[in-house]
Structures are given as C-alpha cells and as structure tokens.
Amino acid sequence: MSPAYPWKTVWITGGSTGIGRAAAIQLAAAGVKVAVSARSAEKLQDIGAGITAFPLDVSDAAAAMACVARIESQLGDIDLAILGAGTYAPIDIANLDPVQFGDMVSTNYLGVVNCLAALAPGMLARRAGHVSWIASVAGYTGLPKAAGYGPTKAALINLAESLRPEMARAGVAISVINPGFVRTPMTARNDFEMPFLMTPEDAARRTLAGLKKGQFEIAYPRRFALMLKALRLLPYPLYFRLIDRMVLK
Ligand SMILES: NC(=O)c1ccc[n+]([C@@H]2O[C@H](COP(=O)([O-])OP(=O)(O)OC[C@H]3O[C@@H](n4cnc5c(N)ncnc54)[C@H](OP(=O)(O)O)[C@@H]3O)[C@@H](O)[C@H]2O)c1
Structure with missing residues (x-):
C-alpha cells in the first residue's frame, strides 16, 4: 500500500484527460496501481508508469461489467473508483434536441449507474471499497445553457445521497465530487468568463485529499461552491433577478 493513500488499486473513468488524468498521475506517482478508462484507447496510452488502460464506453452496462472483471483479475480488487467520465453540450433554446439531452443522460448519469452496478457486488461481498463520482456545482441549481448537463449532475448528487447510508451499513463508502470550473478539454469551448477557474492538477489534489479524509461531498473551490x-x-x-444580471447580462 502507498504510504500517501489508503488504496492499493484505484479505477478512474474519464481518465484520459482533464481531472481524471491528473488524478491518475498523482496516484501512480505515490505508488498506487491505477486503471484508467475512456472510449479512446489511443488517448489512454502512455499516461505514466503504474497506469493501465482499460478502454470502455460507460454508457454500455455489459461492457462496464466486463471491464471491472478484467481490472480485478489483472490488478486486484478495486479499493476506490472515481467515476468521472462525462460530457457537456450547451443547450440552444431554439434547437432543443432530445438526442443531445439523451447523450448527456447516458454518459453522465447512466454511465455512473452502470459502473456502480458492476462494482457493487464485489465490494458488498468484501464489505469494503469506496465509489465516488464527479457531479458538479452545476448540479446544485438550474443554470442557463446547462439544461441538459445540470439535471444529470443534480441526479448524481441525489444518487449519492440516496445510497450513502445503506451502502455505509454494508461496508461500502459512497461520495460525490462537485468541482467548479476546471481548465480541461470540456471547458475549452466556453466563450464566457469562468470564475475561480482551476487547473486539473489542483482539482485532482483537492479530490484526492477529500477522498482520503472520507468526506461525503468534496466541493471546490469552496467559496464558489458556497456561493x-x-x-x-x-x-x-430574487434568484432569477440575480441569474439575469450575473449570467445573462
Ligand atoms: N471541467 C470542469 O469545469 C468540470 C466542472 C465540474 C464537473 N466536471 C466533471 O468532471 C468530470 C471530468 O471532466 P473534465 O473536465 O476532466 O473533462 P474532460 O477532460 O473533457 O474528460 C472527459 C473524460 O470522459 C471520457 N468520456 C466521455 N464520454 C465517455 C464515455 N461515454 N465513456 C467513457 N469515457 C467517456 C473522455 O474520454 P473519451 O472521449 O475518449 O471517452 C475523457 O477521458 C466530468 O464528469 C465533468 O462533467 C468538470
């Protein structure tokens, strides 16, 4: 076991870029065995020593099941899973496209459910393990342009709240990570000012520190999350007056 972290084997979905990749690099540097998943096998190659690629589309439940079995037979039982695979597209009120909404639901929300369903039987049998997923501060409240993304993140927060007590009694920890704006490929197309923008390395550091402390919610930057x-x-x-002034100005 790494002296820095209480986990031998960690699985990260959305591990090829952004927050997931930065967390994989930090964990592997501390001696943790890391499995990373994303759809593109190419982007998962050569992230670093101690990091093994397991390509996966999280929207495919059977593939998630097979992926967990492969990781556990190659690297050992998964102690911690950070489910970060996600996608964002701004919603244009003049072209409401149900397919676009569905894509965000199947990756962001059902993607987590699929991975959790694959992890739970083993963890419950061992009465050990920790599953954490990346929601967002955008899940706290409805925000302009986020009508597709925000509801998936609100659902993820609710999912974690729903499962935490029963899972804890069964020996499995559940937690949720709510970042503010982080400079990653996901936010690179944003054409508006992003307050309190962080680097993925800083986001990963705060995520791992919160997970290590066993916090239920890991939200950062704290000031932005509290606001x-x-x-x-x-x-x-008052809420809509402020949104009108602050966001739609
Ligand atoms: N960046 C921010 O400001 C911010 C703020 C709050 C929350 N978050 C959340 O944090 C998480 C990571 O975001 P990020 O900013 O680091 O994003 P990112 O750099 O765009 O990374 C997204 C990752 O998810 C993978 N992915 C996308 N669809 C997938 C699918 N169907 N199956 C498997 N993997 C898939 C991508 O790889 P492939 O495309 O190869 O599959 C990539 O590895 C996301 O859940 C995001 O919603 C981000």
Missing part, C-alpha cells in the same frame, strides 16, 4: 449553494436558498424572484 452557488446560497443561491439555491434564495426566493425565486
């Missing part, structure tokens, strides 16, 4: 949580508590007339 958005406070927004959720406002009466709607």
Whole structure:
C-alpha cells in the first residue's frame, strides 16, 4: 500500500484527460496501481508508469461489467473508483434536441449507474471499497445553457445521497465530487468568463485529499461552491433577478 493513500488499486473513468488524468498521475506517482478508462484507447496510452488502460464506453452496462472483471483479475480488487467520465453540450433554446439531452443522460448519469452496478457486488461481498463520482456545482441549481448537463449532475448528487447510508451499513463508502470550473478539454469551448477557474492538477489534489479524509461531498473551490449553494436558498424572484444580471447580462 502507498504510504500517501489508503488504496492499493484505484479505477478512474474519464481518465484520459482533464481531472481524471491528473488524478491518475498523482496516484501512480505515490505508488498506487491505477486503471484508467475512456472510449479512446489511443488517448489512454502512455499516461505514466503504474497506469493501465482499460478502454470502455460507460454508457454500455455489459461492457462496464466486463471491464471491472478484467481490472480485478489483472490488478486486484478495486479499493476506490472515481467515476468521472462525462460530457457537456450547451443547450440552444431554439434547437432543443432530445438526442443531445439523451447523450448527456447516458454518459453522465447512466454511465455512473452502470459502473456502480458492476462494482457493487464485489465490494458488498468484501464489505469494503469506496465509489465516488464527479457531479458538479452545476448540479446544485438550474443554470442557463446547462439544461441538459445540470439535471444529470443534480441526479448524481441525489444518487449519492440516496445510497450513502445503506451502502455505509454494508461496508461500502459512497461520495460525490462537485468541482467548479476546471481548465480541461470540456471547458475549452466556453466563450464566457469562468470564475475561480482551476487547473486539473489542483482539482485532482483537492479530490484526492477529500477522498482520503472520507468526506461525503468534496466541493471546490469552496467559496464558489458556497456561493452557488446560497443561491439555491434564495426566493425565486430574487434568484432569477440575480441569474439575469450575473449570467445573462
Ligand atoms: N471541467 C470542469 O469545469 C468540470 C466542472 C465540474 C464537473 N466536471 C466533471 O468532471 C468530470 C471530468 O471532466 P473534465 O473536465 O476532466 O473533462 P474532460 O477532460 O473533457 O474528460 C472527459 C473524460 O470522459 C471520457 N468520456 C466521455 N464520454 C465517455 C464515455 N461515454 N465513456 C467513457 N469515457 C467517456 C473522455 O474520454 P473519451 O472521449 O475518449 O471517452 C475523457 O477521458 C466530468 O464528469 C465533468 O462533467 C468538470
């Protein structure tokens, strides 16, 4: 076991770029065995020593099941899974496309459910393990352009809250990671100012520190997360006035 972290084997989905890749590199540098998944096998190659590629489309439940079996037979039982595979597309109110909404639901939400369903039987039998998924501060409240993405992230927060108590009694930890804006391929196309923008390395450091402490919610930057949580508590007339002024100016 690495002296820095309490896990021998960690699986990261969405591990080829951004936050997932940075977390894989930091864990492997500390001596943890890391399995990384994403659709593109090419982007998973040569991330670093101690990091093994297991290509997977998380929207395919049977493939997720087979992937977990492959990882566990090659690297040993998964102690921690960080489910970060995700996709974002802004919603254009003049062209509401159900396919676009469906893509975000099958990757962001069902992708987590598929991986969790593959991990749970082994972890429950061992009465050990930790599954964490990356939602977003965009899941706290509805935000302009995020009508497709936001609901998937709100669902992920709710999923974690729903499962945490029962899973904890069965010996399995559940937690949720809610980042603010992070400079990754996902946000590279944003044409608006992103407050409190962080590097993926910093996001990964905060994620791993929170996971190590056993926090249920790992939200960062703290100030931005608190601001958005406070927004959720406002009466709607005031809430929409602020959104109009701050976001749609
Ligand atoms: N960046 C931010 O500001 C921010 C803020 C809050 C939350 N988040 C969340 O953090 C997570 C990581 O985001 P990031 O910014 O690091 O994104 P990113 O750099 O765009 O990485 C997304 C990752 O997900 C993989 N992926 C996408 N669809 C997949 C699928 N169907 N099956 C398997 N893998 C898939 C991508 O690889 P392939 O394309 O090869 O599959 C890639 O590895 C996401 O869940 C995102 O929603 C990001």
